[in-house]
Amino acid sequence: MKLAGASAITRIALNPECGRQVSMLRSGLSEPEYYQRLTGEPYPDEYGERLSARRRGAKFERNAYANYAAQLRDALSEIVGVPAAQIWVRNMGDEEPGLREANRIRRWRLTMRILADQVAGRPCPQILIQPQLHITADGLIEKPGFWIAPDILFLERTRNIYRPADLKSFVVRGNKVERADLERSRLQVAIQSLALHESLRTVGDSRTLNHIGGFIFATPYGLSPHKPQLEALDGSVDRVQKALIALRRHGEYLDALKKADGGAPEHLMLDSVPMHFQERCMKSCALARLCQQHHEGKAHELGDAAVELLGPETDLDRAFALMSGAKPKTEREREIAAALKNLNASFAAIPRAA
Numbered sequence: 001m002k003l004a005g006a007s008a009i010t011r012i013a014l015n016p017e018c019g020r021q022v023s024m025l026r027s028g029l030s031e032p033e034y035y036q037r038l039t040g041e042p043y044p045d046e047y048g049e050r051l052s053a054r055r056r057g058a059k060f061e062r063n064a065y066a067n068y069a070a071q072l073r074d075a076l077s078e079i080v081g082v083p084a085a086q087i088w089v090r091n092m093g094d095e096e097p098g099l100r101e102a103n104r105i106r107r108w109r110l111t112m113r114i115l116a117d118q119v120a121g122r123p124c125p126q127i128l129i130q131p132q133l134h135i136t137a138d139g140l141i142e143k144p145g146f147w148i149a150p151d152i153l154f155l156e157r158t159r160n161i162y163r164p165a166d167l168k169s170f171v172v173r174g175n176k177v178e179r180a181d182l183e184r185s186r187l188q189v190a191i192q193s194l195a196l197h198e199s200l201r202t203v204g205d206s207r208t209l210n211h212i213g214g215f216i217f218a219t220p221y222g223l224s225p226h227k228p229q230l231e232a233l234d235g236s237v238d239r240v241q242k243a244l245i246a247l248r249r250h251g252e253y254l255d256a257l258k259k260a261d262g263g264a265p266e267h268l269m270l271d272s273v274p275m276h277f278q279e280r281c282m283k284s285c286a287l288a289r290l291c292q293q294h295h296e297g298k299a300h301e302l303g304d305a306a307v308e309l310l311g312p313e314t315d316l317d318r319a320f321a322l323m324s325g326a327k328p329k330t331e332r333e334r335e336i337a338a339a340l341k342n343l344n345a346s347f348a349a350i351p352r353a354a
């Protein structure tokens with residue numbers, strides 16, 4: 001899958017210091033393709049979401065959208081303030097199916113017409129499945145911008161305004177979700193909310209808009225949807241806006257590098273592009289093993305907490321020597337030795353196994 005749209009912005013929001021991801025994004029290639037171009041070797045593992053997870057996600061959505069979205073109508077009835085049997089649903093995926101640009105443009109036109117109807121007070125559906133939005137973030141994203149496709153928009157009764165929501169097929173009890181899963185989901189829905197606000201302004205909405213989004217998780221009972229969990233997304237929107245600034249900054253840096261190098265392909269200049277290796281890279285990025293190799297023997301091998309304690313450039317052998325009593329040579333080494341001694345003190349009282 002290509003790194004594009006909401007997934008690309010989410011990745012940058014999770015690691016805004018890394019310019020290499022931006023190079024991947026600009027290449028228009030999928031991550032394994034980019035890896036192959038860079039190394040000359042095919043990507044060695046299965047990449048991305050596991051097939052079983054993709055199947056579960058597809059089944060969850062099929063269940064939710066079947067029978068005029070019966071399960072979704074049940075889950076959303078209270079929030080939209082209309083009895084489930086009377087909820088009006090439109091499914092852009094059915095009305096304009098297809099993955100081509102022309103299909104997206106037609107879905108986007110339909111979506112914009114519905115948003116304009118809502119702003120003008122004309123009748124409109126309470127649930128919009130697979131709408132198509134577009135974002136330029138006031139020019140922060142280079143033209144032509146990114147397509148953003150929330151799973152649904154629903155009309156929230158209290159403010160009479162559309163809100164984006166994503167269906168997440170992780171099975172949860174009582175809407176309790178893993179922190180890491182929720183962080184990524186929040187960023188994705190924050191991007192959708194920004195794109196929705198941009199679209200509403202385009203159709204003349206002058207109301208004060210706030211960033212609220214919904215998460216619809218799966219119950220353990222036959223992958224049916226929980227009631228949506230609504231959240232204020234200001235913190236995530238802030239991270240997304242910073243990610244867009246980082247995207248632009250890295251893009252300008254890559255342009256300057258290219259210009260200085262006479263227009264060489266970007267992947268050949270990757271050694272000059274800043275990276276910021278983190279534990280989460282191992283799970284989320286096709287370049288993880290390549291970036292990890294740059295940190296062999298360094299704190300990164302022990303994880304983010306060790307990097308925070310020792311600094312990214314500290315050699316692990318030297319850190320161990322300092323912990324074992326070697327004399328510090330610099331002020332920084334003195335700090336590291338003190339921090340390690342302090343850390344070690346907590347374990348000193350634990351009897352060692354023979």
Ligand code: SF4
Pocket residue numbers: 015018019020021275276277278281282285286287288289291
């Ligand atoms: S693995 Fe490398 S390229 Fe990928 S996000 Fe981490 S530092 Fe950036």
